[in-house]
Amino acid sequence: xxxxxxxxxxxxxxxxxxxxxxxxxxxxxxxxxxxxxxxxxxxxxxxxxxxxxxxxxxxxxxxxxxxxxxxxxxxxxxxxxxxxxxxxxxxxxxxxxxxxxxxxxxxxxxxxxxxxxxxxxxxxxxxxxxxxxxxxxxxxxxxxxxxxxxxxxxxxxxxxxxxxxxxxxxxxxxxxxxxxxxxxxxxxxxxxxxxxxxxxxxx
Numbered sequence: 396x397x398x399x400x401x402x403x404x405x406x407x408x409x410x411x412x413x414x415x416x417x418x419x420x421x422x423x424x425x426x427x428x429x430x431x432x433x434x435x436x437x438x439x440x441x442x443x444x445x446x447x448x449x450x451x452x453x454x455x456x457x458x459x460x461x462x463x464x465x466x467x468x469x470x471x472x473x474x475x476x477x478x479x480x481x482x483x484x485x486x487x488x489x490x491x492x493x494x495x496x497x498x499x500x501x502x503x504x505x506x507x508x509x510x511x512x513x514x515x516x517x518x519x520x521x522x523x524x525x526x527x528x529x530x531x532x533x534x535x536x537x538x539x540x541x542x543x544x545x546x547x548x549x550x551x552x553x554x555x556x557x558x559x560x561x562x563x564x565x566x567x568x569x570x571x572x573x574x575x576x577x578x579x580x581x582x583x584x585x586x587x588x589x590x591x592x593x594x595x596x597x598x
Contacts, residue, residue: 419587441459453472455470455578468492469492469567471490471575472488483511485576487510488508488572489507490508492507493505501526503526506521507558509572511572517565517572518568524543526540
């Protein structure tokens with residue numbers, strides 16, 4: 396009789412584990428059957444090439460060398476979830492664009508937000524524009540520029556056109572929105588599978 400309690404505890408744990416495995420399997424099936432990002436057509440990168448895109452990381456880094464010798468580097472990661480947001484993509488993309496002229500140590504940095512636009516396209520806004528004297532010795536106290544929204548609207552538009560002329564346009568932002576959401580979904584499914592495997596082994 397003293398073994399009844401341990402046996403019941405073991406049986407209860409086995410039942411709980413079994414229920415968790417079933418819930419995980421159900422979520423995996425749902426994710427694999429619901430693939431709004433998988434079915435979309437592949438997006439063009441234009442003249443950009445992928446420099447970093449580790450399966451374990453959440454970000455992607457792209458680079459382009461212009462004919463003038465100017466270097467353009469783009470890093471992007473998904474932003475926070477926006478609840479109640481309509482459209483295919485539940486999250487915006489946080490994009491950082493750095494531009495460096497040949498022979499100069501200084502560079503320009505633009506912090507941008509990429510979001511879903513109309514007609515299955517995308518758009519981007521500039522949040523901040525910085526001038527960085529040297530990327531190797533940046534101090535938090537350095538003045539890097541005014542609040543972008545405080546700039547003259549014509550200057551804001553001109554800075555955006557400056558980025559578009561260097562390949563930061565709809566083709567690139569479409570790729571980032573699609574690729575990062577697809578990547579996150581794959582990472583989530585892999586996490587679910589690892590969790591299911593771990594729980595199933597302990598049954």
